[in-house]
Amino acid sequence: MPLYTIYTEDGSISDKTKTKIAQEITRIHTEVMKVPKNFVRVVFLSYERGCGYTAGEKAPTVAVNCVLRVGHTAQEKNDMLKKLWSMFQQLTGVATEQLAISLQEIPSSNAMEMGQIMPAVEQG
Numbered sequence: 001m002p003l004y005t006i007y008t009e010d011g012s013i014s015d016k017t018k019t020k021i022a023q024e025i026t027r028i029h030t031e032v033m034k035v036p037k038n039f040v041r042v043v044f045l046s047y048e049r050g051c052g053y054t055a056g057e058k059a060p061t062v063a064v065n066c067v068l069r070v071g072h073t074a075q076e077k078n079d080m081l082k083k084l085w086s087m088f089q090q091l092t093g094v095a096t097e098q099l100a101i102s103l104q105e106i107p108s109s110n111a112m113e114m115g116q117i118m119p120a121v122e123q124g
Contacts, residue, residue, distance in 0.1 A: 001111050001118050002029055003041045007063040010046040017091055018044050024087045032080040033072055039113065054098055062094045064101040069108040071121025077103055 004025050013021070022042040030037045052061035064084065084101055088094065108118040 001039050001108075001113050002033070002035070002066055002068045004029075004043065004064065004066045006042065006044045007061075007065075008044065008046055009049055009052050009060045009062075011049070012046075012060055012062075013044070013092055021088065021091055024091070025084065028080060028083045028087065029066075032076055032083065033068070059098055060094070062088070062092070062099050064088065064099075065104060066102070067104045067106060069111065069118055069121050070105040071108070072105075 006021070025042050026037050026040040029035065029040045050058055052059055054061050066084075081101055081103065085099070088099060088101070089096070108120045111118040
């Protein structure tokens with residue numbers, strides 16, 4: 001169910017780096033959130049050079065958004081955000097002021113995967 005959408009300036013990240021990012025997102029998400037790796041989806045979308053802005057100025061802004069089920073603890077979410085941030089900066093070199101990572105939670109009943117409505121997150 002977790003769906004990561006990564007928005008970057010066209011050509012700013014190589015295909016090899018995209019593969020590594022997708023692998024690392026999958027590793028981090030499965031470790032922190034305790035879900036099978038086949039549930040983790042990563043999609044890269046690009047925008048035309050010169051069409052990104054930060055603080056009203058043109059900039060190679062990178063946005064990472066993850067849609068996931070409601071029910072994970074604040075500690076899990078904080079841990080995951082920190083690991084994602086570190087990994088993303090390490091692999092891309094994107095400037096701190098150009099990177100934004102967010103989590104968007106939805107009820108499990110609002111998601112379907114592999115032909116099944118998603119179950120609620122189990123607290124262990």
